[in-house]
Amino acid sequence: MAQQIQVALLGNPNTGKTSVFNRLTGLNQKVGNYPGITVEKKEGICALSRGKRAHILDLPGTYSLNASSIDENQVIELLLNKNDRDFPDVAVVVCEVENIKRNLLLFTQIKDLKIPTILAINMADRMTKKAISIDIPALENALQTKVVLISARKNQGFETLKTQIEQYKNLPMAPCLDTTVIAPEYFERLARTYPGQDLYKLWLVITQDVNFGKLDRTGVSGPISFQTESVATLKKLQQKETIKRYQFINNTLRNTLKVDKANATDFRSRLDRILTHRVWGYVIFFAVLTLIFQAIFDWSSYPMDFIDQTFAQMTEWTKANLPAGDFTSLLAEGVLPGLGGIVIFIPQIAFLFLFIAILEETGYMSRAVFLMDRVMRRFGLSGKSVVPLISGTACAIPAIMATRNIENWKERLITILVTPFTTCSARLPVYLIIISLIIPQQRVLGIFSLQGLTLTFLYFLGFASAIFAAYLLDRFLKVPSRSFFVIEMPNYKLPMAKNVLITMVEKTKSFVLGAGKIIFAISIILWVLASYGPGDFNRAPEIIDAQYAGKSLSEQERNTAIESYQLEHSYIGIVGKSIEPLVSPLGYDWKIGIAIVSSFAAREVFVGTLATIYSVGNDDEQTIRNRMAAEVHPMLGTPRFNFASGVSLLLFYAFAMQCMSTLAVVRKETNSWVWPMGQLFFMTTLAYIVALVTYQLLQ
Amino acid sequence: MTTVAHMQKGQKGIIRDVDLDLIPLKLLEMGCLPGNEITLIQVAPFNDPIYLDINGSHLAIRKDVAAQIHIDLC
Numbered sequence: 001m002a003q004q005i006q007v008a009l010l011g012n013p014n015t016g017k018t019s020v021f022n023r024l025t026g027l028n029q030k031v032g033n034y035p036g037i038t039v040e041k042k043e044g045i046c047a048l049s050r051g052k053r054a055h056i057l058d059l060p061g062t063y064s065l066n067a068s069s070i071d072e073n074q075v076i077e078l079l080l081n082k083n084d085r086d087f088p089d090v091a092v093v094v095c096e097v098e099n100i101k102r103n104l105l106l107f108t109q110i111k112d113l114k115i116p117t118i119l120a121i122n123m124a125d126r127m128t129k130k131a132i133s134i135d136i137p138a139l140e141n142a143l144q145t146k147v148v149l150i151s152a153r154k155n156q157g158f159e160t161l162k163t164q165i166e167q168y169k170n171l172p173m174a175p176c177l178d179t180t181v182i183a184p185e186y187f188e189r190l191a192r193t194y195p196g197q198d199l200y201k202l203w204l205v206i207t208q209d210v211n212f213g214k215l216d217r218t219g220v221s222g223p224i225s226f227q228t229e230s231v232a233t234l235k236k237l238q239q240k241e242t243i244k245r246y247q248f249i250n251n252t253l254r255n256t257l258k259v260d261k262a263n264a265t266d267f268r269s270r271l272d273r274i275l276t277h278r279v280w281g282y283v284i285f286f287a288v289l290t291l292i293f294q295a296i297f298d299w300s301s302y303p304m305d306f307i308d309q310t311f312a313q314m315t316e317w318t319k320a321n322l323p324a325g326d327f328t329s330l331l332a333e334g335v336l337p338g339l340g341g342i343v344i345f346i347p348q349i350a351f352l353f354l355f356i357a358i359l360e361e362t363g364y365m366s367r368a369v370f371l372m373d374r375v376m377r378r379f380g381l382s383g384k385s386v387v388p389l390i391s392g393t394a395c396a397i398p399a400i401m402a403t404r405n406i407e408n409w410k411e412r413l414i415t416i417l418v419t420p421f422t423t424c425s426a427r428l429p430v431y432l433i434i435i436s437l438i439i440p441q442q443r444v445l446g447i448f449s450l451q452g453l454t455l456t457f458l459y460f461l462g463f464a465s466a467i468f469a470a471y472l473l474d475r476f477l478k479v480p481s482r483s484f485f486v487i488e489m490p491n492y493k494l495p496m497a498k499n500v501l502i503t504m505v506e507k508t509k510s511f512v513l514g515a516g517k518i519i520f521a522i523s524i525i526l527w528v529l530a531s532y533g534p535g536d537f538n539r540a541p542e543i544i545d546a547q548y549a550g551k552s553l554s555e556q557e558r559n560t561a562i563e564s565y566q567l568e569h570s571y572i573g574i575v576g577k578s579i580e581p582l583v584s585p586l587g588y589d590w591k592i593g594i595a596i597v598s599s600f601a602a603r604e605v606f607v608g609t610l611a612t613i614y615s616v617g618n619d620d621e622q623t624i625r626n627r628m629a630a631e632v633h634p635m636l637g638t639p640r641f642n643f644a645s646g647v648s649l650l651l652f653y654a655f656a657m658q659c660m661s662t663l664a665v666v667r668k669e670t671n672s673w674v675w676p677m678g679q680l681f682f683m684t685t686l687a688y689i690v691a692l693v694t695y696q697l698l699q
Numbered sequence: 700m701t702t703v704a705h706m707q708k709g710q711k712g713i714i715r716d717v718d719l720d721l722i723p724l725k726l727l728e729m730g731c732l733p734g735n736e737i738t739l740i741q742v743a744p745f746n747d748p749i750y751l752d753i754n755g756s757h758l759a760i761r762k763d764v765a766a767q768i769h770i771d772l773c
Contacts, residue, residue: 064728278744374745484723489757
């Protein structure tokens with residue numbers, strides 16, 4: 001078989017690059033991470049003629065090679081490193097037909113790296129409607145490359161594109177811009193210092209360090225330092241480069257691109273007028289949010305119930321049909337409840353990613369950002385914080401990664417710090433089970449269920465604490481930063497079902513696999529800790545028999561007594577007992593204490609832990625809720641989960657930073673342990689105090 | 700000569716000068732360069748940010764940055 005051609009797909013954001021990628025690779029793609037950093041790496045295989053194949057790498061969208069974020073940095077890293085396994089034989093720059101001028105900036109930069117570069121003009125099907133005409137041969141001649149008109153939406157032009165990829169060796173390599181014209185003197189000096197090196201590449205490596213402060217810098221190998229110039233001078237030169245490139249582009253397009261402006265449709269401006277209206281804009285925005293939350297809670301409850309029942313049945317079947325022993329017990333009491341705890345989140349997460357993908361694809365998200373910026377700025381946030389705060393209701397991890405396009409470091413940092421307050425889906429199972437225990441199933445005003453209102457209140461509390469914390473941080477954080485805010489307002493588009501579905505499936509998959517591993521591992525560890533113990537643990541039957549000597553116990557009563565004695569003296573029981581003094585002022589016993597400690601890794605583990613703790617040795621297949629309701633306070637004889645301890649638990653989970661993965665992501669994104677540790681300390685302290693005060697007042 | 704921050708909705712202008720020290724490079728890359736045409740499309744509620752068409756690029760910026768872009772109205 002012939003060797004694979006390495007293809008890198010590049011382009012500005014909003015050019016339909018991902019659609020082009022999906023067209024080229026179909027479902028033959030995989031999404032991973034670049035080693036050590038949280039930038040998504042999308043790659044796939046595309047079949048060419050005569051059994052040849054191309055390996056397509058979809059690089060993050062970028063406006064230029066002057067990186068200002070970790071995603072953009074990844075593009076430059078790859079293009080500068082000839083030894084990288086993924087270094088492209090040929091680059092395909094995707095540009096949008098209505099924005100050719102701006103898109104060409106990136107094209108000329110890549111061309112100047114002397115990589116064979118094809119220009120693919122996407123959305124070419126709109127040319128007639130927009131009255132755009134392009135003189136392709138003249139453009140090819142001016143840019144010294146092949147230009148292909150494509151339409152990902154209509155699936156046009158892809159055969160030509162594939163042919164050009166196959167014949168990449170025929171592409172001219174001449175650069176567009178002579179680098180030295182930017183600043184003849186500077187580049188002459190550079191050439192003298194590093195003889196024989198490519199000047200443009202050198203220039204990129206040097207300026208890379210300017211834009212890339214210590215902040216985002218991870219794993220960049222900068223072998224060359226050219227410290228004779230100040231940062232300000234280099235920035236000036238970068239601006240000069242941009243201006244020179246635009247001069248070249250303007251000259252090129254003057255004779256090759258014709259746009260009849262009179263013919264431009266004003267569908268966009270009409271829609272903009274409504275969606276960014278000072279009244280209707282907000283009405284629509286909140287209507288959209290309501291719809292999303294409805295979907296997450298109402299619609300996903302059906303598949304969730306189904307998953308819940310399926311796992312209960314599987315557990316029952318395992319216990320009934322497999323020979324008794326450690327293995328069966330591990331399966332039924334450790335593995336299955338653990339797996340169930342992950343799988344049950346899939347519907348909610350999938351719905352959330354589905355809606356976010358639709359909002360991004362249609363172009364509405366930018367309008368929401370535009371609308372909310374002024375309001376959010378009052379609290380030290382940016383309009384762009386809207387996306388992370390909404391995504392935070394699914395999971396703080398993708399939400400914190402979504403803060404990358406906030407240009408202002410202080411606003412970005414505050415967004416990262418407050419996002420974990422929003423009610424993520426991992427809090428939901430904790431909320432649901434406790435609400436069902438302590439809030440009566442009543443209706444308020446005839447229509448609202450009291451339980452539903454409580455849940456709504458907790459969501460509101462999450463947003464309110466995030467906003468309030470942002471306000472405080474804005475007051476007290478002294479972080480020097482400049483107020484930059486640039487957001488592209490893309491054209492409205494109908495979302496392509498294929499794109500939306502692929503995004504949803506990929507994001508959900510990576511969440512489930514990522515978080516799933518932790519939850520799964522913890523449930524097995526818990527099972528081991530709860531099923532074994534030192535000393536007295538193994539003598540439980542004798543001790544119980546001695547204790548109840550003379551009293552007649554039924555076989556079942558005897559087993560229950562043995563098992564609860566064993567749990568108390570298992571390794572986990574010992575841990576729980578030792579932390580009991582710390583949690584009893586909040587209204588919790590040692591079992592809840594264990595659940596809280598183990599859910600430090602991930603909140604949803606709380607329910608799983610209680611499920612594991614209560615199901616170790618519990619044979620009747622009651623639901624976890626019933627078992628919790630049956631728990632009794634040993635001294636008072638009242639139910640363990642009463643109103644006071646329940647509310648205290650709800651509030652504890654509303655505020656506590658119970659998620660290791662989030663801490664890890666915050667560490668990565670801020671490149672410092674200070675912020676995640678501060679987050680952990682403040683949120684946990686706040687949670688403890690609020691829970692303490694609540695319990696003591698309500699008790 | 701005035702600045703983009705002072706434009707009214709629907710007005711057009713030609714960029715004369717941008718304060719290179721106070722303008723993010725990204726804005727230049729998106730076409731905010733002297734000689735290019737600029738149109739104010741929409742102003743957000745509370746008068747900030749503003750939504751512009753610069754040389755065919757549609758984007759939104761805040762007023763503090765807009766005040767650094769000097770234009771001639773046309």
